[in-house]
Amino acid sequence: MNLLPQSHTEFHSPGYWDQFFKKRGTKAFEWYGDYPELCGVLHKYIKPVDPILVVGCGNSRLSEDLYDVGCRNIVNIDISDTVVRQMKEKNRNLRPLMSFTKMDIMQMEYSDGGFGVALDKGTLDALMVDDSEQVVSDINKMFQEIGRVLKLGGRYICITLLQDHILKKVLEYFPSQGWPVRIHKIHTEESENSEKEFHMPVFALVCTKFKSMPNMKPILEVSNFEDKVQRFETVEKIKSVVKEMQYYAIMRQQLSKRSLVGEQVSLSLYSDVSSSPRYTLHIVDSLVKSPNSFAIFIVPQGRETEWMFSTDTGRIQLSKSAGFERLIVASLNRNHHYENLDAIKTELSSKVMELVPPTFKMGRQVPFLSVGDNIGHRTMVHQGTSARSGDYVVEDVEADGGTMFRRLIFLSNPNVIQSEARLKADSTKKKGKKKLRYLIDKSYLACQHHVAMVAGLAFVQDFQKHFESELTLVLVGLGGGGLASFIHQHFPKVILGVIDIDPAVVTIATDWFGFQPDERMKVHVADGLEYIEKYTNDEKKHHAVMMDVDSKDLTVGMSCPPEPFIQTNILEAVRNMLHPGGVFILNLACRNEDLKKTVLERIRTIFESVYVKDLEGEVNAVVYAIAGDLKSSQDLGSADPTPGGATAEKHLTDVKSNIKLLESSVKRQQCSAEADLAEMVQDLTVI
Numbered sequence: 001m002n003l004l005p006q007s008h009t010e011f012h013s014p015g016y017w018d019q020f021f022k023k024r025g026t027k028a029f030e031w032y033g034d035y036p037e038l039c040g041v042l043h044k045y046i047k048p049v050d051p052i053l054v055v056g057c058g059n060s061r062l063s064e065d066l067y068d069v070g071c072r073n074i075v076n077i078d079i080s081d082t083v084v085r086q087m088k089e090k091n092r093n094l095r096p097l098m099s100f101t102k103m104d105i106m107q108m109e110y111s112d113g114g115f116g117v118a119l120d121k122g123t124l125d126a127l128m129v130d131d132s133e134q135v136v137s138d139i140n141k142m143f144q145e146i147g148r149v150l151k152l153g154g155r156y157i158c159i160t161l162l163q164d165h166i167l168k169k170v171l172e173y174f175p176s177q178g179w180p181v182r183i184h185k186i187h188t189e190e191s192e193n194s195e196k197e198f199h200m201p202v203f204a205l206v207c208t209k210f211k212s213m214p215n216m217k218p219i220l221e222v223s224n225f226e227d228k229v230q231r232f233e234t235v236e237k238i239k240s241v242v243k244e245m246q247y248y249a250i251m252r253q254q255l256s257k258r259s260l261v262g263e264q265v266s267l268s269l270y271s272d273v274s275s276s277p278r279y280t281l282h283i284v285d286s287l288v289k290s291p292n293s294f295a296i297f298i299v300p301q302g303r304e305t306e307w308m309f310s311t312d313t314g315r316i317q318l319s320k321s322a323g324f325e326r327l328i329v330a331s332l333n334r335n336h337h338y339e340n341l342d343a344i345k346t347e348l349s350s351k352v353m354e355l356v357p358p359t360f361k362m363g364r365q366v367p368f369l370s371v372g373d374n375i376g377h378r379t380m381v382h383q384g385t386s387a388r389s390g391d392y393v394v395e396d397v398e399a400d401g402g403t404m405f406r407r408l409i410f411l412s413n414p415n416v417i418q419s420e421a422r423l424k425a426d427s428t429k430k431k432g433k434k435k436l437r438y439l440i441d442k443s444y445l446a447c448q449h450h451v452a453m454v455a456g457l458a459f460v461q462d463f464q465k466h467f468e469s470e471l472t473l474v475l476v477g478l479g480g481g482g483l484a485s486f487i488h489q490h491f492p493k494v495i496l497g498v499i500d501i502d503p504a505v506v507t508i509a510t511d512w513f514g515f516q517p518d519e520r521m522k523v524h525v526a527d528g529l530e531y532i533e534k535y536t537n538d539e540k541k542h543h544a545v546m547m548d549v550d551s552k553d554l555t556v557g558m559s560c561p562p563e564p565f566i567q568t569n570i571l572e573a574v575r576n577m578l579h580p581g582g583v584f585i586l587n588l589a590c591r592n593e594d595l596k597k598t599v600l601e602r603i604r605t606i607f608e609s610v611y612v613k614d615l616e617g618e619v620n621a622v623v624y625a626i627a628g629d630l631k632s633s634q635d636l637g638s639a640d641p642t643p644g645g646a647t648a649e650k651h652l653t654d655v656k657s658n659i660k661l662l663e664s665s666v667k668r669q670q671c672s673a674e675a676d677l678a679e680m681v682q683d684l685t686v687i
Helices: 008-012 014-024 035-045 062-068 081-091 123-127 133-149 164-176 235-255 312-322 341-355 448-459 463-468 482-490 503-512 528-534 568-577 593-606 646-668
Strands: 052-055 074-078 099-102 115-121 150-160 181-186 202-208 220-225 228-232 264-270 277-285 294-299 326-332 368-370 377-386 390-398 404-410 419-430 433-441 471-476 494-500 521-525 542-547 558-560 578-590 609-614 620-627
Touching: 035 062, 035 150, 035 181, 035 202, 052 062, 062 074, 074 081, 081 099, 115 123, 115 133, 123 133, 123 150, 133 150, 133 164, 150 164, 164 181, 164 202, 164 235, 181 235, 220 235, 228 235, 235 264, 235 277, 235 341, 264 312, 264 341, 277 312, 277 341, 294 312, 294 341, 312 326, 326 341, 341 368, 377 503, 390 503, 404 433, 404 503, 419 482, 448 463, 448 482, 448 542, 448 578, 448 609, 448 620, 448 646, 463 471, 463 646, 471 482, 471 528, 482 494, 494 528, 503 521, 528 568, 542 568, 558 593, 568 578, 568 593, 578 593, 593 609, 593 620
Parallel strands: 052 074, 052 115, 074 099, 115 150, 181 220, 294 326, 294 368, 471 494, 471 542, 494 521, 542 578
Antiparallel strands: 150 202, 181 202, 220 228, 264 277, 277 326, 377 390, 390 404, 404 419, 419 433, 558 578, 578 620, 609 620
């Protein structure tokens, strides 16, 4: 028997509900949970002496259950004459003090302030089928009537699925009236009611009637844990938390019923003391058949950005190596304290058991896996906001072997390290006592593409002459300043100009990453595109231009650089900035092979010779584009060469010789640089 309406508009019709309850009979209809599931929340807010108005009562047993535990002053209304007659007949003798009346909630006949509680189980959801103008107008009337009949301090308690349009309306209406809003998650997952027709998560919305006061901040709260309430400053934040709770509940049901081979889902677990997720869980299913079908892998703090843990492909490889049908990869999120591995296991045990695969046999031991025997160490040293890039954190992370790193993370993409520097211990005496502090190690390059970009200087024609007198370089994109600081420290004759559009990034690099501009290294806060476009033939030429700019648009398959930087007019302007024989060094990170090919072909039409160094294990490739014919310093009289010809070969021989000069300069600075520059000019692709 199908009791669902043919159209959502039928929910407004008394005729639909009359027909519904005639078909249903007197059997209670509990879409939104039974009394045992609801009572823990309801009795926080309902006292036995409260006059209670139940709106849209239907044939639910909720009123009867409340009556039976001592709430005698209960008035029930419903738009359906059929259900009102059914419920009157059913309760006439058993519950003589409880009344049932046919009445429209939008036009109630009760006096002002007569009730302490207005209880709604699913009525708001039934009436607010969408956010069309007429429906919203009706809901406004409903809320106004509820507000009218409630006394000051009275509560509107609504059991609801909190669909998006309903949550939006609730958070617009009640805070504007000065009413605090609190949302409880109702734990209906273990319900014995097998006839539930909805399996969406259920919430109790509690809105308390206060006097509206000017300039009053909205009171917005969520309780997802027993007796624990979190307060939120903004509507957007409370919406995001509710969405996470809904998503978790739905995915929990799906995960218990089927395998997710070929797809990955992630879930957030919140604590009772923070509005930010405490754990992020990635669920990875594989075709492996194993007697141990389920395990949890705990990622140590600070390592969640590693490829193995931060990418779908890496987690699949981790799952295959572990050999389980379902592996949950649990990351520990910043802004939270974790005592030790055992405490984390205890904390996660009950929650992750909700995510077992269909093949899991209850009673089996669930293994916890990790790297090493500790959870790592992470300390937030600074946090702030960039007007261009949003919120960010600077944090110190302890890696394997006790090595410390400082990282810049933009929270819009929290699993990507924007910049990284290695820290070195420095013991200084102060008032006769040694004090350990950490300094930025400027001999460290955090990523292979930075090593390759440094190696690109060796492609400059007449490199030895310029390297020993003056070699001018423009770097577009500062980040934490690690690349600029390395070049500045190790190559004393390089004159470096750094361009970055974000003044906040310059401040971060200077205050937290040891970036120290001086006469040899100047920083310009400017739009890199505009800087390049405005460069004219009359201005000083440069021996090298480096481009290391991240893209904020993750939809095009190219994360570095942004597409405008590799348009023809910009590439031509870059070439115009260079001396003949100068080199354009580009960090290119492109997962779309067709797009990558297009970019390289475009560069080749503008620059006479182009080499590409693909970095093993990374999506990044570094492009070396030469402005001018390939004539070595010993062969300037040769005929114009073709790529791959004799002069090109001689040029590569010069490049390898130049690399030795670069490496020798690094060693002379007596720093522990680990950059293998020579390797970066091996196995080049000629475009």
